[in-house]
Amino acid sequence: MSYQLAAGLLERRGVSLASIAEIVYILQSAYYPGLTEEECLESVRAVLGKREVQYTLMTGVALDELAEKKLLPQPLQAILEADESLYGADETLALGITGVYGMIGLTSFGYLDKIKLGIIGKLNDDKGRIHVFLDDLVAGIAAAASARIAHRHEGAKVYSPPAGGE
Secondary structure, three states, X not given: OOHHHHHHHHHHOOOOHHHHHHHHHHHHOOOOOOOOHHHHHHHHHHHHOOHHXXXXXXXXXXXXXXXXXXXXXXXXXXXXXXXXOOOOHHHHHHHHHHOEOEOHHHHXXXXXXXXXXXXXXXXXXXXXXOXXXXXXXXXXXXXXXXXHHHHHOOOOOOOOOOOOOO
């Protein structure tokens, strides 16, 4: 899979990269006042450039699409149709994405999973399609892109060892 295929997969499921970048901007703009939406979009693209993110996205979307076509075995089919709150495998899969730029993505993911910001909420509330995995995967991508900005931002504090090597 490639970046283009991953971006196309998201678009096919109704998720633009700009909608993910909007979430990243909301998460990070309070910490970095000069942050632009273009920087956020570049960060989303960088996350989607990671092969493990592409594979995770492909897996989750495939499960959502198979559930929409009623092709999963029972009781998994019923669990995904109901978006069972105790299922948890959807969050577990997305957690793999949150760590690609360090553990800071984990806290952002938890926040996004709870409040369902932007496109995440739209996916979660869409009763016409099954997005059990996709809403969490998008939250994972946004959390990782946010963490990437936090780690790379020029305003991030750099700590040096004390003089004398102690």
